[in-house]
Amino acid sequence: MxxxxxxxxxxxxxxxxxxxxxxxxxxxxxxxxxxxxxxxxxxxxxxxxxxxxxxxxxxxxxxxxxxxxxxxxxxxxxxxxxxxxxxxxxxxxxxxxEREEPRDALVLHPRWQGTPLAELPPGTVMGTSSLRRLAQLRHRFPHLTFKDIRGNLNTRLRKLDEGEYDGLILAVAGLRRLGWGDRVSEVLEPAVSLYAVGQGxxxxxxxxxxxxxxxxxxxxxHSETALRCQAERAFLRELEGGCQVPIGVHSQFNGEELTLTGAVLSVDGQQRVAGCQTGVVTQEAQAVDLGKALAQELRAKGAGAILQAIFAEVGRG
Structure with a gap:
């Protein structure tokens, strides 16, 4: 055998x-x-x-x-x-x-249950270990307080429930795979939080x-997921970004046309460079070309300078 x-x-x-x-x-x-x-x-x-x-x-x-x-x-x-x-x-x-839901989720302490992210008051303590999530939320919601959180999902949810945090930003996919989809208070739209390359x-x-x-x-x-993720990974590779850099994406097929959106942010959320590319993608080489084109668009808009500052601050790893 x-x-x-x-x-x-x-x-x-x-x-x-x-x-x-x-x-x-x-x-x-x-x-x-x-x-x-x-x-x-x-x-x-x-x-x-x-x-x-x-x-x-x-x-x-x-x-x-x-x-x-x-x-x-x-x-x-x-x-x-x-x-x-x-x-x-x-x-x-x-x-x-095949991709599970790739977007990010807001998970709230019971005292805030039912409150949209956009309506949480100043000083609300949000936990995340991701610079990508941190930068995007700081950009949109500078009045919130952000605190690093590590550990597996069980540990993070326990810390939330014990009151150490008011809310967490986690991947929908991980919560669903562990049977905790009911903990999701809100699924964050791309306008709020672009997801990580390959997430889900x-x-x-x-x-x-x-x-x-x-x-x-x-x-x-899964061919459609593979093409989307190959485009996303080519975008990240071309920018020389890593898993812990504030780079977010969103990809979507309409027939054979793939639309890839991406953004690069400074860690403090003050600077944000974003762009979008659309093209026919039926094979890996086309997906890679689309990802590269988006990276080049963002570089032309100043993404390189933002990334260099981040690498200087946190290192390339």
Whole structure:
């Protein structure tokens, strides 16, 4: 019997996502085995430092990638938003799964339940670990107070419920996958918060040239999601941004036309450069070209200077 080992982080959300991939592979290939191998990443270990200050080159992915290269596992399941756009030589994305809702969610303490984000009073304490979310909310709602929060979703929700925060900004996808969709007070529209590149999709990584595994993973690839995410990742790669830089996107197909919107912000939310590109996208090369075109548009509008200031402040990781 053929055995394909699946690498996963140990967090509850990571395991839910990995077991979904395992189940899909088992469904398509019932005569094969897909054992899960878990490991802890640097981002899981360092919980008392803001993500942006640790450096973002593979915070939640490097250990899984090293296990792939050492042939300890055959595939690795990632939240695509955590996977750097530059992969180690010898690795490739074998599949991008169908996207869950990619937008951000407002999750409120019960005392604020039912209050729209736009109506929260000055000084309301919002928790987020993302510079992208922080910068966009500071831009729109400078009267709110923002406080860093780390830990898994259970920990964050507990801190919220204990009153340490008035609200949190989290990914809708993660909450739904863990069965906590009812905690979502408001789904944030793109005008308020553009989402992270790849947010809501899973990236299933494997060794380049491993034709047997690539053949297995082809069943999991969702072409529309893959094209959207390839455009988003090309946009981020062209800007040389990382997972912890205030860069947000929104992508949407209308027939074969893909519209990609993107923004770069300063951490304090004072500066914001945004743009939009639309084109026919039916294959990866067209998606990549669209992402590059949007990056070049934003650079022409001054995004480069904003990013340089951020890199100087928090480092490139």
């Amino acid at each position: 053929s055995i394909t080992r699946i690498g996963s982080r140990q967090s509850q959300l990571a395991l839910v996502q990995t077991h979904w991939v395992q189940g899909e592979l088992q469904k398509h290939y019932p005569d094969q085995e897909f054992p899960v191998v878990t490991m802890t990443t640097q981002g899981d270990k360092i919980l008392d430092v803001a993500l942006a200050k640790i450096g973002d080159k593979g915070l939640f992915t490097k250990e899984l990638e090293q296990a792939l290269l050492r042939q300890e596992v055959d595939v690795a399941v990632h939240s695509l938003k955590d996977l750097p756009t530059q992969m180690p030589e010898g690795l490739t994305l074998g599949a991008i799964t 999709a899973l990236g299933v990584q494997c060794r380049a040239g491993d034709e047997q595994v690539l053949g297995l993973l082809a069943e999991l690839n």
